[in-house]
Amino acid sequence: MNVYLDNAATTPMLPEVVDAMLPFMRDHFGNPSSTHAFGRKTKTSIEQARRRIATHMGVAPKTICFTSGGTEADNMALHAAVEQLGCQRILTCATEHKAVLATAELMAAKEGISMDLIPLLDNGKVDLKVLEDWLSDGVPTLVSVMHGNNEVGVLQDIEAIGQCCRRHGALFHTDTVQTMGHYRMNLGDLPIDFAACSAHKLHGPKGTGFLYVRDGLRIGAHITGGSQERAMRGGTENLIGIMGLAKALDLAFHDLKDHEVHIRGLKAQLVSGIQASVPGVRFNVDSDEEDALYTVLSVNFPAHPKNGMLLFLLDLEGVACSGGSACSSGSAQPSHVLSGLGLHDPERMSIRFSFSRLTTPACIDHAIEAVRAIRKEEVQA
Numbered sequence: 001m002n003v004y005l006d007n008a009a010t011t012p013m014l015p016e017v018v019d020a021m022l023p024f025m026r027d028h029f030g031n032p033s034s035t036h037a038f039g040r041k042t043k044t045s046i047e048q049a050r051r052r053i054a055t056h057m058g059v060a061p062k063t064i065c066f067t068s069g070g071t072e073a074d075n076m077a078l079h080a081a082v083e084q085l086g087c088q089r090i091l092t093c094a095t096e097h098k099a100v101l102a103t104a105e106l107m108a109a110k111e112g113i114s115m116d117l118i119p120l121l122d123n124g125k126v127d128l129k130v131l132e133d134w135l136s137d138g139v140p141t142l143v144s145v146m147h148g149n150n151e152v153g154v155l156q157d158i159e160a161i162g163q164c165c166r167r168h169g170a171l172f173h174t175d176t177v178q179t180m181g182h183y184r185m186n187l188g189d190l191p192i193d194f195a196a197c198s199a200h201k202l203h204g205p206k207g208t209g210f211l212y213v214r215d216g217l218r219i220g221a222h223i224t225g226g227s228q229e230r231a232m233r234g235g236t237e238n239l240i241g242i243m244g245l246a247k248a249l250d251l252a253f254h255d256l257k258d259h260e261v262h263i264r265g266l267k268a269q270l271v272s273g274i275q276a277s278v279p280g281v282r283f284n285v286d287s288d289e290e291d292a293l294y295t296v297l298s299v300n301f302p303a304h305p306k307n308g309m310l311l312f313l314l315d316l317e318g319v320a321c322s323g324g325s326a327c328s329s330g331s332a333q334p335s336h337v338l339s340g341l342g343l344h345d346p347e348r349m350s351i352r353f354s355f356s357r358l359t360t361p362a363c364i365d366h367a368i369e370a371v372r373a374i375r376k377e378e379v380q381a
């Protein structure tokens with residue numbers, strides 16, 4: 001049996017999503033910028049998809065700018081804030097995705113802005129007192145803090161962070177790649193200026209997503225050469241991807257609560273199964289708690305001679321999971337998220353298990369058995 005417990009890296013597409021995309025591969029191929037009937041058909045479909053997505057988010061359709069996914073949306077927000085909206089400083093966290101961290105670092109090096117990392121509390125949450133204090137100096141600032149952390153599942157209070165930003169006239173971008181479609185989010189009611197979404201984290205296709213840009217913020221071209229996406233992002237739209245994204249979000253919000261209950265049950269099953277099999281196991285920054293991203297469990301295994309092979313051994317047992325984010329797995333470097341949280345311990349081994357609506361209790365049983373089998377070997381060794 002092979003089980004997939006790496007849904008924070010990507011999720012399988014749902015059949016309904018594939019079905020929603022197929023007509024745009026087979027039949028409706030017109031360039032949405034063409035003025036003839038073929039183009040008008042696809043243009044209308046894109047605008048309908050945008051309207052459906054905007055309705056889910058409680059915002060105006062014009063605030064949704066389709067991108068190639070989360071990385072581009074994060075890049076776009078940071079560049080727009082600094083290059084077009086006058087921000088002279090980026091405040092972010094050591095635990096952000098590299099799409100934010102590396103972009104901010106590069107901009108600080110090239111564009112002469114400053115970049116600082118907001119300290120985190122022991123539970124991984126932003127220290128709001130420090131943020132309030134730093135912002136009170138009045139320097140035009142972009143704050144970029146993710147909603148749900150992809151490696152350890154820390155959930156930030158984006159409402160409180162956004163309110164703090166509002167009080168000081170700072171802009172606020174949040175990477176909601178891991179939470180969009182998993183939590184109800186009325187962006188229009190939240191003090192947020194930018195938010196990033198990626199379709200493939202919610203059973204949609206890879207290579208598509210969007211950046212939410214708050215109504216009233218006017219930003220210019222992020223990609224030049226075409227007037228698509230209200231001239232914010234030139235280039236023929238990813239029509240097929242956008243159809244999949246809209247369908248994936250429709251499905252996500254349709255029975256979100258049921259899926260959340262289902263996934264929380266699986267997570268609790270894995271927590272108790274691992275606790276029963278592995279003395280001394282811990283869960284990184286309370287990722288087993290209620291107030292954590294429910295789709296992610298970051299397990300911190302005690303010292304073991306085969307810790308370095310754990311991912312590989314789990315893979316051999318048919319369990320697909322991850323040592324960190326998909327982007328950093330394969331790298332010999334410790335995860336920047338665990339290091340940023342002071343949790344990197346060369347003696348111990350952190351493994352991320354992440355779940356989706358398609359995960360079943362049998363998948364979890366299999367993973368627990370696999371962990372047990374590997375630990376049994378350890379005892380005999």
Ligand SMILES: Cc1ncc(COP(=O)(O)O)c(C=O)c1O
Binds near residue numbers: 009071150197
């Ligand atoms: C939190 C977070 N931000 C951004 C990204 C990048 O999204 P995409 O793969 O759509 O570029 C990911 C994907 O790993 C992520 O987990």
